Amino acid sequence: MSRDIPEFSLQRMPVYLNYLRTLPDDGTYNYISSGAMAQALGLGEVLVRKDLAYTGCAGRPKVGYPRVELIAAIEKFLRINDKKCAVLVGAGGLGSALLSYGGFENYGIELVCAFDTSPEKIGTYIGGKPVLSMDELNEGCKKYGAVMAIIAVPAPAAQQTAERLCAAGIKAMLNFAPAQITTGGDVKVINIDVAANLAILASML
Amino acid sequence: MSRDIPEFSLQRMPVYLNYLRTLPDDGTYNYISSGAMAQALGLGEVLVRKDLAYTGCAGRPKVGYPRVELIAAIEKFLRINDKKCAVLVGAGGLGSALLSYGGFENYGIELVCAFDTSPEKIGTYIGGKPVLSMDELNEGCKKYGAVMAIIAVPAPAAQQTAERLCAAGIKAMLNFAPAQITTGGDVKVINIDVAANLAILASML
Numbered sequence: 001m002s003r004d005i006p007e008f009s010l011q012r013m014p015v016y017l018n019y020l021r022t023l024p025d026d027g028t029y030n031y032i033s034s035g036a037m038a039q040a041l042g043l044g045e046v047l048v049r050k051d052l053a054y055t056g057c058a059g060r061p062k063v064g065y066p067r068v069e070l071i072a073a074i075e076k077f078l079r080i081n082d083k084k085c086a087v088l089v090g091a092g093g094l095g096s097a098l099l100s101y102g103g104f105e106n107y108g109i110e111l112v113c114a115f116d117t118s119p120e121k122i123g124t125y126i127g128g129k130p131v132l133s134m135d136e137l138n139e140g141c142k143k144y145g146a147v148m149a150i151i152a153v154p155a156p157a158a159q160q161t162a163e164r165l166c167a168a169g170i171k172a173m174l175n176f177a178p179a180q181i182t183t184g185g186d187v188k189v190i191n192i193d194v195a196a197n198l199a200i201l202a203s204m205l
Numbered sequence: 206m207s208r209d210i211p212e213f214s215l216q217r218m219p220v221y222l223n224y225l226r227t228l229p230d231d232g233t234y235n236y237i238s239s240g241a242m243a244q245a246l247g248l249g250e251v252l253v254r255k256d257l258a259y260t261g262c263a264g265r266p267k268v269g270y271p272r273v274e275l276i277a278a279i280e281k282f283l284r285i286n287d288k289k290c291a292v293l294v295g296a297g298g299l300g301s302a303l304l305s306y307g308g309f310e311n312y313g314i315e316l317v318c319a320f321d322t323s324p325e326k327i328g329t330y331i332g333g334k335p336v337l338s339m340d341e342l343n344e345g346c347k348k349y350g351a352v353m354a355i356i357a358v359p360a361p362a363a364q365q366t367a368e369r370l371c372a373a374g375i376k377a378m379l380n381f382a383p384a385q386i387t388t389g390g391d392v393k394v395i396n397i398d399v400a401a402n403l404a405i406l407a408s409m410l
Contacts, residue, residue: 008213010408014401019385042387078408086403093305097298098399103383107404148406172406174399178308180224182247188409190402194303194379196219197395198291198353199312201377203215203283204393205352 009051014107015041016052017074020067021106033064080108085146087170089161090153091116091131094176098150100127112144134164141168148172155179162189214256219312220246221257222279225272226311238269285313290351292375294366295358296321296336299381303355305332317349339369346373353377360384367394 023029038045057073059065091114122133149170158177172188228234243250262278264270296319319336327338354375363382377393
């Protein structure tokens with residue numbers, strides 16, 4: 001199993017995993033071919049085979065991949081069985097929606113708490129998670145052993161938030177603020193700029 | 206100007222645009238070099254030059270790119286000046302946050318209305334946009350001349366929603382539901398699976 005995987009291949013791993021998990025357990029899909037997966041997901045068959053080779057799970061010629069083993073291999077590749085804690089900064093509209101979203105557990109991620117500056121929100125619970133003050137950021141991240149964070153603050157506050165999270169020991173951030181953030185070398189950042197994605201779509205029309 | 210651009214290069218265009226737009230207008234940045242952009246954005250200089258070549262805007266050796274012209278070239282490349290209307294389906298937590306989000310105008314996109322199944326929401330306004338019933342989908346898309354849609358419904362409803370949007374003439378969709386959707390050949394889809402992105406980040410740790 002190689003970690004030296006192209007970014008696009010890595011991005012497709014959760015797509016394969018989602019698809020394989022949704023197939024019925026009635027015995028019809030004990031084996032699944034790269035061709036069937038490619039067709040269902042609108043991808044090329046060679047691409048699917050190349051991607052899955054990174055997981056170390058071998059397909060059998062004319063039979064396909066053993067589904068349960070392939071799921072386990074992708075989960076291992078994505079390290080889903082290592083539970084990880086994440087915090088969220090910015091409990092506004094988007095932040096609140098994310099706190100109430102139940103999909104993180106499927107990937108072994110527990111969203112443990114939120115941080116906000118608004119006195120009306122501090123001390124409340126959103127989606128069952130406590131909202132703490134920004135003064136408690138260091139302490140809260142350490143208490144929960146959080147290694148990841150979601151940034152859902154307004155754009156002008158994004159960089160400062162990222163720096164505070166770095167100082168609190170956070171190693172990976174998902175940034176929803178439409179602003180470029182820079183971090184020290186070993187802290188990973190994925191930016192999700194919703195408007196930019198819509199603009200990319202529009203430019204394809 | 207070539208449209209035959211790699212997907213990753215296309216994805217970086219809004220990043221360049223955002224960055225260039227935020228630089229001060231005090232004359233310091235009348236010209237900006239690929240090296241300065243690369244450093245500010247944490248990218249390779251050769252990569253920046255290759256990406257910007259797609260816009261047709263030429264940098265001048267030892268001087269850089271004329272900033273105002275480069276902004277205009279990227280805007281033209283992304284077709285930001287062609288105003289486009291988008292609708293949203295699913296006015297839950299995430300959908301409501303997106304309806305209240307003001308960032309789409311920066312890319313020439315107007316989010317005009319939402320559709321939902323909930324009787325309590327139909328007839329109300331969220332972020333100043335009317336929430337219509339799903340029965341009005343066809344009519345609403347046509348009335349506003351919408352060509353794009355954002356899908357923010359629960360996963361089990363995603364595919365059906367996509368099919369109804371295709372039938373209503375929508376040509377491009379941004380899908381936030383954590384489910385794979387398939388559409389006819391000429392309808393573009395970008396999937397944003399928040400949990401999957403967090404999982405990808407986690408696997409990099």
